[in-house]
Amino acid sequence: MKKSYIFFAALAVTLCLTACNKFLDEEPISSKSSETFWETEKDGNSAVASMYALxxxxxxxxxxHYAHGDLPTDIFSSDRDLGGEDFxxxxxxxxxxxxxxASTWRVMMRNRRFDHFYSAIVQANNCLANLPRIPAANFDTEYETSIRHFIGEAYFVRAFAYFYMARVWxxxxxxxDQVSTGLDMTNYQRASAEDVLNKALEDALTAKSxxxxxxxxxxxxxxxxxxxxALALLAHIYAWKADYANCELAAKELMNSNYYSYASxxxxxxxxKGNSTEGIFEIAQNSSTEAAAAMIGSFTLKTPYLTTNTGNALWPLDTLTLxxxxxxxxxxxxxxHGFDFFDTGDPICLKYKNLSYTSSGTAVMPLxxxxxxxxxxxxxxxxxxxAHAYQGEYSAARDLLNRIRGLAGLGSSTVANADLFEAVINERGKELFLEGHRFYDLVRLAKIKGVYRFGSGGSAKISSSEFQQGKYYWPIDPLLISNNPLFAQTAYWSSEMQ
Incomplete structure (x- = not known):
């Protein structure tokens, strides 16, 4: 395999995302004034907003998000070096x-560590414990509506973080725990995958209420x-649990609300760019204060969309899959409208072309x-x-599939009913290309239909036997285990770690 250590080291600096040996190194934003902070509606709003930043x-x-949700799938090619050994x-x-x-900056280590998500969970716990302390008289808006929404957001963030981690590990x-400083987890053990999903489900249901x-x-x-x-999160949790009857109920409630509409x-x-008519939940980074100097666009764009890259895209799309x-x-x-250079050897996806440029000395950097x-x-x-296809409700499944195809200017699907579940997963691959869904969709396809499509051509990535052994769950980094011997390694990887 080709190596690109010089670029990789530079990339690590550019990302400016560090880790350390403490299990949790992000301090909840409100903790600096735990005793006096929770006094006004503004305090509560600030504390809730900080959960999303974490x-x-x-x-x-x-x-x-993309290293887990897209990179280890059939949409990326292994024909070229991806701009860094770990990728x-x-x-x-x-x-x-x-x-x-000592190499806490390494991309693989950071992707094997789940501790990064606990800062958001700790902040959610702090919000749930302290929001009720704020006097109703200190709210400028209607108290009951606002305080309930704040509390619901805290339950949502905690549910989302647990679900996100449950799919990965x-x-x-x-x-x-409610803590006012860093979280000491040396006495914690890993809960079972079922318990983590049930915790996410419990919190998501509470958030919805x-x-x-x-x-x-x-x-x-x-x-x-x-x-x-909350309903979107519930639908995804139920689908991951293969509880498609409840997935249907949650998704229908959201769809029947008519609160959202499809974008052209x-x-x-x-x-x-964010804030479209069909957006349900997004992670904000579309302003100059939230933009990142190294994001998915760094790896998937090239000139003329990314003027600092005059060569090929760093992460080559798999042309066979595409x-x-x-x-x-x-x-x-x-x-x-979503690709350029589509019929060349280096097609690129344009979803993340929204960028600007800033200067640092003589260097020009994209944001x-x-x-x-x-x-x-x-x-x-x-x-x-x-959910409809899984339950044999083929007409309803086909109607929804064709609605999405129609938005894209395509005719109705002609696949047989027996192939409809896979056809829906295939349509998700088109509609949600490079949005962090592909890997989890392929996991569900493998679980439900025994179809394994993690690689393209002769590249299996995860074979059927490896899948049955649980390879689709990530290992946790050995550094976490050395810091807390109570952590057991993910089953498949317990004999595979180097």
Whole structure:
């Protein structure tokens, strides 16, 4: 395998995302004044908003959202070096490489550590414990509505963090402690995957009961949770548990609200600027104060969209998957407006082309200003179609599938009913290309239908036997185990770690 250590070292500096030997190194934002902080509505709003900032840090750390959700799938090619040794290993689903304990900046280490998400959980716990302390008289808005929404947001963030980790590692610690400083987890064990999912489900249901459809602030409509975000999360949790009857109920409640609407596919990439009509929950980074100097666009764009890269995109898309598995019809509006150089050896996805440039001395640096679109209407429509197909409700599944195809300018699907579940997963691959869903969709396809498509051509990445042994769950980094011997390694990887 090719090596690119010089670039990789530079990348580590550029990402500016560090880790340390403490299990949790992000201090909850409100902890600096725990005794006096919780006095006004403004304090409560600030504390709740900080949960999302901490969540963003976890999802960006080591390009976590895309390194887990897209990179180890059939949409990326192993034909070229990916601009860093660790990204090559992640892409190949070879997650066991040895990394020196001092190399906390390494992308693989950061992607094997779940501790980054506990800062958001701790902040949510602090919010749940302290929000009721704020006197109703200190609210400028209607107290009952606002305090319930704040509390609902805290339950949502905690549910989301647990679900996010459960899909990656299966079992992780369940933390209910309220702390005012860093969290000492040396006495925690990993809960079972089932218990973590049940905790996420419990919190998501509670969030739904507290949240209304309208956010506290219309400015933060999509980047702060509302009832729609809670329902979308519930639909995904139920689908992951293969509880498709309840997945259907949650998705239908969201769809029937008519709170969201589909964006035009002729302006498809505008969705990723954030705050589109179909956005349900997003991670904000579309302003100059939230933009990152190294994001997914760094690896998937090239000139003329990224003027600092005059060569090929650093992460090459798999042309076999792109042109023969997913986008077989060039009239697809998502091809016409979501890609460039489509029929060349180096096609690129344009979803993350929203950027600006800043100067540092003589160097010009891009700032990526696309939100992470976590849930959107098309995602939930296709998840509902998946639920219908699983339950043998083929007409309802086909109607939803064809609705999404129609938005893209395509005709109705003609696949047989027996193949409809896989066809929906395939459509999700097209509609949600490079949005952090592909790996988890392929896991569900493998579980439900025994179809394994993690690689393209002769690259299996995860074989059927490896899947049955649980390889789709990530290992935790050995550094976490050395800091806390109570942590057991993920089952498949216990004999694979180097």
């Amino acid at each position: 969540l963003r840090q976890g999802m960006n750390n080591g390009l976590f 090559n290993y992640i892409q190949d689903a070879d997650w066991s490489i040895a990394i020196p304990a 299966g079992g992780v610690p369940i933390v209910s 507290y949240l209304g459809w309208d956010n506290v602030s219309t400015v933060d409509k999509h980047v702060r949770a509302n009832k729609g975000a 596919r002729t302006t498809y990439t505008d969705i990723f 042109r023969q598995t997913l986008f077989t019809d060039r009239s697809d509006l998502r091809v016409q 990526y200003m696309s939100n992470i679109i976590v849930f959107r209407l098309s995602d939930i429509a296709l998840l509902l179609a998946e």
